[in-house]
Amino acid sequence: MSSINDTVEEINSKIDDVKFDLEVMGVGPEDQPGQVVGVLAEFESPAALMKAAAKVRDGGYKFYDCHSPFPIHGMDQAMGLKPSVLGIFVFIAGTIGCIGGMALQWWANAYQYKMMISGKPLFSFPAFVPVTFEITILFSALTAVFGMFHLNRLPRLHHPVFYSENFKGASDDKFFVSIEAIDNLFDANRTWELLERIGGKNIEFLVAKK
């Protein structure tokens, strides 16, 4: 029995992923002006935000986020997020850079145009290390940054939370939980009540504007 449940859960989470990506790419239905696209609640401190995060997670929501002006330690566990996969991207890119850098130098100086310099072997491994190293670092750093942009779906100038005027404080000194309407569990009243129950202040619907 449990295996069927697992399968269903897996399919559901895949559907969520696809939904998320479509929304990001702007493929999904556009927000109509006046449509409720989410709920936003303010919390007064990092500690309060962290407690709220755990409760929203336990409520079963998936399309929610906790906004703060700085990263809060322990929030990943409170939200139940899996560790970032960025490290794997960077490792792969670094390996490609390393092998590619060495191969480039071998191709250029030892194979394609054999260049004899001061009697050194054509494939002079030690002399090729510095450039190989630099290319490894370059590939890793570029992947770390652009991989991060990809995982965060940036640049994305349009998002439900930006409909709120109060949300401007999220980059200053305010702490928010937002729950988006595309979530399966989203119900305007019940979601509002949940946020109220867990101590949210200044709760507001995120209403699409023109």
Next chain:
Amino acid sequence: MSAKANHEIDPFDPPLVEGGHSFGEITEKVCSVVEKKPGKEPIYWWLLLPIGFTGVGALHIFLGWLFWEGTGTWGLQNQAYWGWAIVNFVFWVGIGHAGTLISAILYLFRQNWRTGINRFAEAMTIFAVCCAAIFPGVHIGRPWLPYWLLPLPNQMGMWPNFRSPLLWDVFAVSTYFTVSCLFWYVGLIPDLATVRDRAKNKIRRYAYTALSMGWRGGNRQWQHYEKAYCILAGVATPLVLSVHTIVSFDFAVSIVPGWHTTIFPPYFVAGAVFSGFAMVLTLSIPARHMYHMQDLITMRHLENMAKILLLTGMLVGYAYGCEFFIAWYSGVLYEQAIFILRASGPYAWAYWTMVACNVLSPQIFWFKKARRNEFVLFTVSIFVNIGMWFERFVITITSLSNDYMPSSWEYYSPTLIDIGTFIASFGVFIFLFLLFLRFLPMIAIAEVKAIMPEADPHHHAGHGKDDH
């Protein structure tokens, strides 16, 4: 923990943000500088701007003359093929290193005090590398063939020689510049979002919206962001060590007496950090007064930097001594001769300027009073900047102008074009730095907030309450 929560000052760990500011006040303090109406900048900003701008203009004139006339306009001669251009290149690249040290290495060691100064140390890095890149860029003799530096085959199907340290240098410096820019920009994103959210006028809102790319400060973003930042710090750390190592290979891999030594890589890296921290002090002391940032760039920051100057100053002092020892111990006549000439020959004045500035002047930082006196800090930082330029001058010029054959020895003197280009490069540096102070948050707002005790989710807001 409880001492921090109750705002008692721990003498061994004083607060990194003074004045008991809230998160909102920090935002206001840093962002208000960027948001001033044009014309409301501090008076010193307006006094320095024309100097910087003149430098930018003068650089164009000097380089234009160089391209018109050729490298003969410089003081280069038959022995000294590398003159001020290389000295200036190493000087500027070295200055950059402190920025990366602060942003990457101190991050990995969890030195929280870095947050007050990292943003502008990183800016300094980028602008210093820009200035550095000018010199080898215009030194190539045939300036219409710069692509020969790139890994591309030329019209004969021939590739650059990858065994040459000069090509390693191209890779090292360009990678360093790219990674420094990426690191800086990633750090800026949350702060650009802060400026965006406070923007009152349309142009500013559009500009900072585009620059911050729609940052929402959600934890799903912070999670990947922090990972990326950590990885960048992890790759920038070996990178910064490799860059000056490779710069030192430009010298050490050749067989010129005085250059061909294995101590060069660590010696150059220590010197780079030394000169870079001196430059951070030179910039941060006036900047904290100009913009009233004394609560964020505190005496503790300055004192820590003074300690690093003392340490790295003694490291370069050790290297100077070690070079003499190895020259004697090697038993090589030329090696010994060049070092005797350095200390007593025609360039002895430069050598002893270097020793006085780099080894002697930081010794005053053994005294706590000196480490906490801005006037002393600023003066010593200027001495160190001068001394470190002379270090590169001594290394480059003494070894080249006195080669194996005494009949070809000649005293090297720079031309006005040499001197002018170098001074103009300071103008470029100042100009870029002033623009940075005006348009970007000079202190990493999000990072400063994150190290305040209130940012800890286990921090208890109640003053005087018992903390467990």
